[in-house]
Amino acid sequence: MYFEDVRQWQGTAEALAKELKRQIEQLELSIEPPALRTVRSWRTKQLLSQPKGQEFGCRQILEGLATALLLKKGWTLAAITQVLPSFSDDTLEMQILAEAQGLDPTWLPTITATALPLPTGHRPAMDLAEDAVVLLAQGIIRQYERVLPGQQIVRQEDSTLPPELYQAMCKLGRLYIEEGQCDRAACVHTVLNNARYPLGSDRWGLKILSQLNFRFSNATIIDPDLRVPTSDCAEIANLSGGFGENNVIEHRLYTELCDATQRLGGRRQHKAYTALRELFGRYSLIGQRQLFDCLVDRDLTPLQGMIIEKFFDLVPDIWLIDGLAHRCAYCGTLMRPHPNNKLFAQGRCPIRQCIGHELPKVFEKLDPNKDILWIAKPQILTYWTGPAIDELAIFDTARQNGLDAELYPESDLCDIGINGKVIGIDAKSYTSPVTLALRLNRSIGGLIYYRRRILAVSDRLIEDNPSYISTLKSTLDKKDDPASLVIMSVSSVIEFLKKMPYANQT
Numbered sequence: 038m039y040f041e042d043v044r045q046w047q048g049t050a051e052a053l054a055k056e057l058k059r060q061i062e063q064l065e066l067s068i069e070p071p072a073l074r075t076v077r078s079w080r081t082k083q084l085l086s087q088p089k090g091q092e093f094g095c096r097q098i099l100e101g102l103a104t105a106l107l108l109k110k111g112w113t114l115a116a117i118t119q120v121l122p123s124f125s126d127d128t129l130e131m132q133i134l135a136e137a138q139g140l141d142p143t144w145l146p147t148i149t150a151t152a153l154p155l156p157t158g159h160r161p162a163m164d165l166a167e168d169a170v171v172l173l174a175q176g177i178i179r180q181y182e183r184v185l186p187g188q189q190i191v192r193q194e195d196s197t198l199p200p201e202l203y204q205a206m207c208k209l210g211r212l213y214i215e216e217g218q219c220d221r222a223a224c225v226h227t228v229l230n231n232a233r234y235p236l237g238s239d240r241w242g243l244k245i246l247s248q249l250n251f252r253f254s255n256a257t258i259i260d261p262d263l264r265v266p267t268s269d270c271a272e273i274a275n276l277s278g279g280f281g282e283n284n285v286i287e288h289r290l291y292t293e294l295c296d297a298t299q300r301l302g303g304r305r306q307h308k309a310y311t312a313l314r315e316l317f318g319r320y321s322l323i324g325q326r327q328l329f330d331c332l333v334d335r336d337l338t339p340l341q342g343m344i345i346e347k348f349f350d351l352v353p354d355i356w357l358i359d360g361l362a363h364r365c366a367y368c369g370t371l372m373r374p375h376p377n378n379k380l381f382a383q384g385r386c387p388i389r390q391c392i393g394h395e396l397p398k399v400f401e402k403l404d405p406n407k408d409i410l411w412i413a414k415p416q417i418l419t420y421w422t423g424p425a426i427d428e429l430a431i432f433d434t435a436r437q438n439g440l441d442a443e444l445y446p447e448s449d450l451c452d453i454g455i456n457g458k459v460i461g462i463d464a465k466s467y468t469s470p471v472t473l474a475l476r477l478n479r480s481i482g483g484l485i486y487y488r489r490r491i492l493a494v495s496d497r498l499i500e501d502n503p504s505y506i507s508t509l510k511s512t513l514d515k516k517d518d519p520a521s522l523v524i525m526s527v528s529s530v531i532e533f534l535k536k537m538p539y540a541n542q543t
């Protein structure tokens with residue numbers, strides 16, 4: 038066979054560059070011999086499979102020749118990286134010799150035979166990035182669904198990954214390699230950990246995800262502290278359709294609460310719904326005595342057992358600081374111990390929408406020996422308590438200014454209704470304006486029953502991303518229901534409500 042004389046070959050990158058040049062000349066291949074710099078970059082990009090610290094061998098001569106040949110055919114480096122390992126030395130030799138004889142062999146059959154995904158060829162990397170992120174979101178929701186609600190998915194040890202998550206890791210791996218980096222998506226724990234940071238952040242370190250034209254660069258897939266898949270995650274997961282409910286987690290919570298309140302019947306049912314959502318918003322950390330008092334006040338004692346079981350956990354010892362439960366001064370939830378002892382010596386509020394997430398302040402310290410302490414489950418904190426910060430601020434302003442305001446009317450038609458069906462307000466805290474727009478383009482929900490429909494965007498999100506509202510507006514449909522929405526920041530909604538009573542008098 039032709040390659041007999043190099044079977045035992047060994048050498049450095051420099052020697053390999055020389056050997057490739059010699060082979061290309063000898064075989065009369067119509068390709069440029071790669072320079073030393075190129076050989077080194079191929080090694081970094083793992084096109085050359087030689088393990089770190091070892092000399093190159095015969096296999097790398099074959100890989101080098103194959104890479105140069107496939108690049109000339111227009112393959113991307115990512116596609117080549119994907120495919121090369123599936124070729125045996127013998128196959129590589131045959132293919133290279135066939136190229137030398139001008140037979141233009143097809144490199145595909147081996148790939149199909151080994152069931153690898155087809156090479157991406159000229160497919161834009163942006164499509165690959167979007168596919169990877171959709172699969173990631175789907176995989177993370179599946180993973181979350183597998184563990185019991187309330188558990189932290191990042192801690193989950195499971196030998197079998199949801200297929201979506203596995204596929205996402207493969208695609209992300211290709212993106213890293215295509216960018217000349219090492220594959221940082223090979224370990225599921227690293228991937229789940231990174232999912233708690235925005236896709237376009239340095240944490241992921243993928244250039245393509247941070248590009249302006251990658252539409253989900255602002256999205257965070259898992260809530261950083263509560264470790265529950267975010268609303269953004271749910272929306273991205275559903276991009277390709279067919280992923281069931283728009284937001285499986287939120288939908289399940291909503292159904293549970295409706296089922297619970299339904300048995301009270303009629304108008305009491307809606308009142309109970311509002312009372313419980315308000316309870317989760319204002320008192321996500323609560324002593325058993327106060328909880329029972331609240332339920333008595335609101336005529337909800339028949340639901341007592343169910344409420345504790347479905348929506349609360351006992352405060353675990355690991356979240357106590359010097360044996361006490363610290364309550365956040367801004368949102369009232371339980372602060373958690375944080376490794377940064379200087380900045381967060383008194384703990385940190387886990388709710389990303391809360392000022393206390395960055396600037397910790399303790400309101401009071403509760404002793405678990407004096408009363409049984411309950412904390413709302415992580416998914417409640419993510420989907421109800423966090424968003425309630427803006428919702429309650431708007432509602433309280435409306436009330437203080439003498440407006441006829443209702444919180445979560447008719448079991449959640451909207452967040453705040455004013456003057457019956459005259460004004461409906463929804464506060465939203467999706468980290469990505471694009472996922473929010475996709476959500477609204479699908480349906481504006483119960484706001485449709487209101488004459489004036491206001492969508493309030495969290496000021497913190499606008500601070501982080503000054504183009505949030507303009508991106509949201511440009512991604513919203515320009516016709517039908519989405520076009521009827523008035524988009525404002527939460528602070529402008531509050532200003533607007535303060536002026537409203539006077540506007541009515543004149």
Ligand SMILES: [Zn+2]
Nearest residue numbers: 365368386391
């Ligand atoms: Zn807080």
